[in-house]
Amino acid sequence: MNERILLIEDSVMITKVLRHLIKTELGLPCDSAGTLQETREFLEKDPDGYFVTVVDLHLPDAPNGEVLDYVLSKKLPCIVLTATYDEGKRETILQKPIVDYVVKESRYSYEYVTRLIRRLLRNRNIKVVVADDSDTSRQYVRQLLVTHLYQVQLAKHGREALEMIKADPEIKMLISDYNMPEMDGFELTRALRREYDKKDLVIIGLSGYGSATLSAKFIKNGANDFLMKPFFHEEFHCRIMHNIEAMENIQALNDAANRDYLTGMYNRRYLFSAAKELYRVAKENGEPLTAAMIDVDHFKRINDTYGHEAGDRAICAFAKMIGETFGDYLAARFGGEEFCVLFPGVSIEKISPMLESFRHKVEQTAIPFLSDHLRLTVSIGATDVLGDSLDNLIRRADVLLYESKDNGRNRLTTDEDI
Numbered sequence: 233m234n235e236r237i238l239l240i241e242d243s244v245m246i247t248k249v250l251r252h253l254i255k256t257e258l259g260l261p262c263d264s265a266g267t268l269q270e271t272r273e274f275l276e277k278d279p280d281g282y283f284v285t286v287v288d289l290h291l292p293d294a295p296n297g298e299v300l301d302y303v304l305s306k307k308l309p310c311i312v313l314t315a316t317y318d319e320g321k322r323e324t325i326l327q328k329p330i331v332d333y334v335v336k337e338s339r340y341s342y343e344y345v346t347r348l349i350r351r352l353l354r355n356r357n358i359k360v361v362v363a364d365d366s367d368t369s370r371q372y373v374r375q376l377l378v379t380h381l382y383q384v385q386l387a388k389h390g391r392e393a394l395e396m397i398k399a400d401p402e403i404k405m406l407i408s409d410y411n412m413p414e415m416d417g418f419e420l421t422r423a424l425r426r427e428y429d430k431k432d433l434v435i436i437g438l439s440g441y442g443s444a445t446l447s448a449k450f451i452k453n454g455a456n457d458f459l460m461k462p463f464f465h466e467e468f469h470c471r472i473m474h475n476i477e478a479m480e481n482i483q484a485l486n487d488a489a490n491r492d493y494l495t496g497m498y499n500r501r502y503l504f505s506a507a508k509e510l511y512r513v514a515k516e517n518g519e520p521l522t523a524a525m526i527d528v529d530h531f532k533r534i535n536d537t538y539g540h541e542a543g544d545r546a547i548c549a550f551a552k553m554i555g556e557t558f559g560d561y562l563a564a565r566f567g568g569e570e571f572c573v574l575f576p577g578v579s580i581e582k583i584s585p586m587l588e589s590f591r592h593k594v595e596q597t598a599i600p601f602l603s604d605h606l607r608l609t610v611s612i613g614a615t616d617v618l619g620d621s622l623d624n625l626i627r628r629a630d631v632l633l634y635e636s637k638d639n640g641r642n643r644l645t646t647d648e649d650i
């Protein structure tokens with residue numbers, strides 16, 4: 233994805249500060265233009281080369297904001313920088329489809345610019361559904377969201393929105409009007425809340441002017457927030473940003489609790505909580521559930537020979553291989569260099585060839601480290617003997633893993649082998 237930024241600013245000092253922040257805070261490439269002429273040259277040379285522009289309104293060859301209209305005509309998102317602020321100017325600027333405007337006051341203004349750019353980067357991966365039966369209103373909200381680079385889908389009524397959201401787990405936000413045919417905004421919110429938590433799907437209700445009670449009802453039916461129509465461009469974006477950031481913060485807390493800090497894989501705690509349900513279903517329905525314990529052989533030698541940084545690198549590369557191979561199943565870092573994968577609905581006969589080919593793949597893979605390559609082998613124990621508890625299933629896989637270790641490592645052991 234394109235991540236280059238075009239900074240249009242005639243002050244050498246401000247250009248320096250912003251370039252520094254963009255590089256250190258975001259690590260993104262940035263070109264800078266000091267005049268309208270230079271801006272034209274950059275955009276004519278590479279019209280699709282930038283994902284966002286930061287635009288100073290007053291340039292030596294364009295003193296009245298002409299550069300803003302030029303950049304907008306190229307359909308590029310603009311963050312506007314302005315040295316002065318007054319209500320008239322604010323209204324004029326906000327009538328244009330800009331991302332936001334920032335008054336050049338202090339260091340914090342420039343930090344706000346980097347925060348906005350970071351937000352735009354993330355927004356490109358966020359899918360939003362807008363549900364409204366009015367074409368004008370739907371298109372207006374869509375335009376506001378597109379300016380902030382969200383991926384937008386439109387629904388003409390509640391039922392259509394419900395179907396869209398159910399069909400695509402990547403949809404993270406719904407902006408819904410109240411009064412719609414087929415299914416109104418309250419029914420839609422209630423139906424969604426039966427399946428989606430507030431931290432997984434943000435719902436923002438829209439309520440018409442003069443119907444203040446609607447907003448409270450939206451919240452009571454499960455919406456995260458509401459907006460009273462007509463709303464200002466700025467208010468809309470502040471609310472959306474606030475709610476998306478709250479969702480991301482909760483997600484980050486969840487990840488901190490459920491994921492391993494080094495590899496990003498699920499941790500042992502999460503594995504056990506998710507596996508309880510898999511075990512219950514397998515027991516009740518008489519379906520297979522296979523557990524595999526996978527442990528890197530002689531891992532201590534990697535640390536001793538190449539240092540802990542190499543050990544960390546090897547664990548991350550190994551975790552990535554597990555993710556690529558067993559992404560459809562429940563995989564976790566059990567601790568240290570030991571990993572566990574659970575295969576619901578799959579018997580040991582079916583999964584053994586896959587485990588065997590994974591073992592082989594690990595053996596064949598060279599992990600680059602500095603000018604060297606690290607090589608690993610793994611021992612695996614796997615079973616689908618459910619026993620009388622989840623603990624017993626996993627313990628059994630562990631016993632089989634230690635059989636693999638005792639018999640020379642770099643092998644798979646199942647119940648059949650002993």
Ligand SMILES: Nc1nc2c(ncn2[C@@H]2O[C@H](COP(=O)(O)OP(=O)(O)OP(=O)(O)O)[C@@H](O)[C@H]2O)c(=O)[nH]1
Nearest residue numbers: 528529530531532533535540541543544547568569
């Ligand atoms: N660098 C690094 N090392 C780790 C990490 N977690 C565990 N280790 C190391 O992994 C090594 C595991 O050692 P052992 O349990 O003796 O096992 P092993 O050397 O892999 O040998 P076998 O399991 O018997 O084949 C220890 O030296 C730990 O310090 C980690 O996150 N990073």
